[in-house]
Amino acid sequence: MNSEAVTIIDEDLFYITEADLPWRELEGKTILVSGANGMLPAYMVETILYLNNTIFKEKTTILALVRDLEKAQGRFSRYKNNNHLKFIVQDVCNKIVIDGKVDYIIHAASQASPKFYRRDPVGTILPNVLGTYNLLELAREKSIKGFLYFSAGAVYGKRINDDKLITENDFGSLNPSTVEACYPESKRLGETMCMAWFSQYNVPIKIIRPFHTYGPGVALDDGRVFADFVRNIINNDNLVINSDGSARRPFCYLSDAVIGFFTVLLKGNIGEAYNIAGKKEIGILELANMLVDLFPEKNLKIVFKENIDKDYVQTAVSQYSPDVSKITSLGWDDKISLEDGFKKMVNYYKLIV
Numbered sequence: 001m002n003s004e005a006v007t008i009i010d011e012d013l014f015y016i017t018e019a020d021l022p023w024r025e026l027e028g029k030t031i032l033v034s035g036a037n038g039m040l041p042a043y044m045v046e047t048i049l050y051l052n053n054t055i056f057k058e059k060t061t062i063l064a065l066v067r068d069l070e071k072a073q074g075r076f077s078r079y080k081n082n083n084h085l086k087f088i089v090q091d092v093c094n095k096i097v098i099d100g101k102v103d104y105i106i107h108a109a110s111q112a113s114p115k116f117y118r119r120d121p122v123g124t125i126l127p128n129v130l131g132t133y134n135l136l137e138l139a140r141e142k143s144i145k146g147f148l149y150f151s152a153g154a155v156y157g158k159r160i161n162d163d164k165l166i167t168e169n170d171f172g173s174l175n176p177s178t179v180e181a182c183y184p185e186s187k188r189l190g191e192t193m194c195m196a197w198f199s200q201y202n203v204p205i206k207i208i209r210p211f212h213t214y215g216p217g218v219a220l221d222d223g224r225v226f227a228d229f230v231r232n233i234i235n236n237d238n239l240v241i242n243s244d245g246s247a248r249r250p251f252c253y254l255s256d257a258v259i260g261f262f263t264v265l266l267k268g269n270i271g272e273a274y275n276i277a278g279k280k281e282i283g284i285l286e287l288a289n290m291l292v293d294l295f296p297e298k299n300l301k302i303v304f305k306e307n308i309d310k311d312y313v314q315t316a317v318s319q320y321s322p323d324v325s326k327i328t329s330l331g332w333d334d335k336i337s338l339e340d341g342f343k344k345m346v347n348y349y350k351l352i353v
Helices: 003-017 039-054 069-075 121-142 179-201 225-234 254-267 284-294 338-352
Strands: 030-034 061-066 085-089 104-107 146-150 205-210 212-214 239-241 251-253 273-276 302-304
Touching (some): 003 254, 030 039, 039 254, 069 085, 104 121, 104 254, 121 179, 146 179, 146 254, 179 205, 212 225, 212 254, 212 338, 225 239, 225 284, 225 338, 239 284, 251 254, 251 338, 284 302, 284 338
Parallel strands (some): 030 104, 104 146, 146 205, 212 251
8 A cells, every 4th residue: 555545544543542442441352343344344453453553562353354355455455464463254144153262343244335235135134134143143152342233324214304313212214125225124133133132142232323434445436425526536527416415414534433433332331322423414515515625726516417327226315413412422522524534535545546
C-alpha cells in the first residue's frame, strides 16, 4: 500500500486508540473476527494490531475469518510478517472449529451492498443466519467474554412516522414476501438468535446497528451513494444522483464508528442493541453540493440519472433519524465533520486507485 495512504490509516488508528476506553481488557486475548476483509471490521482488526505496537505488553491475537485469502492478504499486506494476525480461510456458513482459546467474537461477515440483494439473496441471508448460528455455538463452546454482532439500521424497516428519532425499540414494517427483504429480515433473525443464545446459554452478546458509515476500505463499485460520489470525484466525473436527492442520511466517518463499536464491546450492556450513526443528517443532493464545493479544482457538476442496474435495491425509507443517546451515554461522540471525513476518504483513494 502507498506509504501516504498508510499514513491516513495510521492517523485514524491513533485517533481511535486515543478514545477513553478500557483497552487493556483486550490485552493478551484471542479475538475472532468474521468477515475481517470488510471496511468496518478491517479497521477493528487494525486497531488491535496498532494497540499491540503501542500499549499492549502481552500481545493480542486476531483470528481473521475470511473466504478469500488473496484478498485478505492484499487488504492486510503491511502485516504479512505479523505473528498476531492469523487467517482462517473458510465460509462462515460452515462449521467453525478452532483449537485453543477464543475470548471474543466479532461477527461482521455479511453482504452489505444493496447491489447483492437481488443478485444473490441466498448469499445475503446465509451469513446472517447460518454464520450467526455457527459463531454462537463456538461462543458457547469456548465460554467467551464477549460477542459483538453487526446488525444494521435497516432492521427498523419502514415506519409510519419517519420524522421521529428511531430508538433501539422502534420498529416498522418489512415485507418478508419480497426478495429485497433478504438483508434486513436476516439481520433481524440474527439479532433474535443472539438474544436466544444469551437467554438460554448465557452467551454474552451485544448488538450494534450501524447506519451509513463511510471511509477507506469500501469498494468504489459498492453501489452505495457515498462510494459512487467518491469514485466520481477520483475519476473527475460529474456526481450522479439516481433519485431526486431528497433522502436524508446520518453519515458517520469510519474512525468515529469504530470507536462506537469498541465502546459497545467494552462498555455496553450484555443483551442490548445500540444505534451507531452520525448525529447530523444530510440530504443526498446537499451532500453532492458539499462535495462539489469541497473539490472546486475538479469543476464537477451534479447530474440526475435513473439507475439502470436491475439488481440494485433502492431503499423505500426517505429518512433515517436514529437516536444515538444510548451510546452517547457510554461516552461516545462523532467528532469528525463530513467535510474532513470526505477529504480523508478522497485523499486515500487518490493514492491507491
